[in-house]
Each structure stands twice: as structure tokens, then as C-alpha cells.
Amino acid sequence: MVLCFLILHGKMTNHSRSLSQVFSAIVALFFCLQCSTTGFAQPPSDSLRNYVQVFRDYRLDLLAKKQWEINKLSTYKSSSGKFKGYRIQVLNTNNRELAYQTRGKLLRSFPDVNVYMAYQAPNYKLRVGDFVKKEDAEKLKKQVEIILGSTTYIVPDLVTLSPEEQEKLLKEKED
DSSP states (O other): OHHHHHHHHTOSOHHHHHHHHHHHHHHHHHHHHHHHHHHSOOOOOOGGGOOOOOOOOHHHHHHHHHHHHHHHHHTTBOTTSOEEEEEEEEEEESOHHHHHHHHHHHHHHOTTSOEEEEEETTEEEEEEEEESSHHHHHHHHHHHHHHHOSOOEEEEEEEOOOHHHHHHHHHHHHO
16 A cells, blocks of 8 residues: 555656566466466365266287287297297208108108298208297107107297287286
8 A cells, every 4th residue: 555655656666666576566466376276176076976987998918919919929920020949950961862852751650730841052951840949840850850769959030920829829828
């Protein structure tokens, strides 16, 4: 009140006026903040209403599961899309006839196992099986050595898996 009287009668200097303007701006700001906080405050609620209900589309769960499967399979895949795994190298020779005879013997002995023959000049390489785990390759390696009577080696290679084997691989990783 006194401040208003002094301003009206012109008794205040410019410096005093600027201080009074700052003071009135602060009072106005405080008043505005007080009004806005009380105007938007939430009413007190009882303990039964303190929960959040989330409505989630079930398709998001399906997408998340599919992405999880893709990520799990990608840990076994190479950049070419084939799986990183193991094969049993049975033979490495420059004798073509021996390579074909051994291949035939393997196909007769293990009809459900894939046999791969590759020619890298001047040698023929004969490999057997598609294994993701080295332990699985060890089992077949022992059987092959008994039938052929020669030493075999487990070598890393890019292998081909059927969709059923891929599903089996996913189920193993879930457990």
C-alpha cells in the first residue's frame, strides 16, 4: 500500500521502481503457481484404487516370441544364412575311385545321414553329417570309424538344418 502511494506521488527513483517491478512480478508468479497446483491436483484416493490396468494387444506377444526365435537362431547362423556347425571328415585323397567307393559305403551304412563330397584340386574331401553340437558329431564319428576302419576328424563347417531340426534347436534353448 505504501509502495503504491509512493509510486503515485512520484517520490520514488528509477532504481526503486525497477525493484518494485521485480517484487510485483515475483508476487504475481507465486500467485499463478499456487493457483495452478491447486487447480490440477488429484483428489485423494483410497487404497483400492491405487493400481494401473494395462490393455495389451496379444499380437505384441506373438511378435516378441517370433523375434526371440529369430535371435536364438541367428546365434547359430552365418552371414550366408547357413548354420555354423560340424561335419565328420572321413577322407581326403587324390584317388577318385577310393572317394566314390567310400561314399557308396557310407550311404549304404547311414542312409539317413547326408554325405558331402567336394573336389579341391587335386584332392577329394568326403564329409558326413550336419551337426550343430560337437557332442552329436562325436557319436557318429565312433560309428563311422568302426565301419571304415580308419581315423576320422570333426571339422567346423556350414551345415544345413531341416525346419524340424531348427524347431528342436529352439526348444532346447528354451529349457
